[in-house]
Amino acid sequence: LASIRRAIDYESKRQIALIESGGVVEMETLRWDDVNGKAIVMRSKEERADYRYFPEPDMGMIVISEEEICKVRESMPVFRRERIKKYEALGIPEASAAQLTLSKRYADFFEEVAALTNNPVETAKWMLGEVTRIEGDMKEAFAWDAKSLSKVIVLYTNGKISLTSAKEVYELNCRQGVDIEEYLKENNLYLITGDMQDKLVREAALAAISENPESVADYKKGRDRAMGYIVGQVMKKGRGSFDPRVVSRVVKELLDSMD
Structure with missing residues (x-):
């Protein structure tokens, strides 16, 4: 041999x-x-x-139908290189696509979640960020729950919760099995939306600006970090119910409008 x-x-x-x-x-x-x-x-x-080929008398003719060939072809696993190209076509950078395909389980989970969120790019970010971190820490205890992850991603991308709250509730769901919607509701983590949010954010921003004249002066001198401090104060006033993107926009508008 x-x-x-x-x-x-x-x-x-x-x-x-x-x-x-x-x-x-x-x-x-x-x-x-x-x-x-x-x-x-x-x-x-x-x-x-x-x-000088000749038939083997003890073996019958083997006929493979086109249907059988199709079944086998469909059951074959997708090669890593093909998956990387597929992910790139969805708008995912090559380096990220390569990381997502390091294992079949990881790639399968990504595709399952992406199908539920209908947002492969955002799903990829979560896979390479929170999922990688938590799964790496929990090892065997990590539950590959596509429904929970997709629910958190959709809530965040739809502007229902902040990124901080999204990461917080997802980790608690993974580690302690907390119910996502119940936790968000009990801790007032759902963002206030629409006109009401704009009104409350504006009120909180005006208060924060009034309470921090030194930061306002620093911002006027070109120190952009000062704005970040004021945004943080507004977020504290909102106790997690303000969208950071809205807060940043409103604070900037107010600061820029001041003489």
């Missing part, structure tokens, strides 16, 4: 090199020289008929 293995390995490499160099593999009978580690040509064949 060892000699057969060496002969097959030698001949496969020889034929590959021959084809890649533009040559043609001839029909011929070879003998394996185990001492010198190479195949020796015994005789050449001009036509396939020279091999």
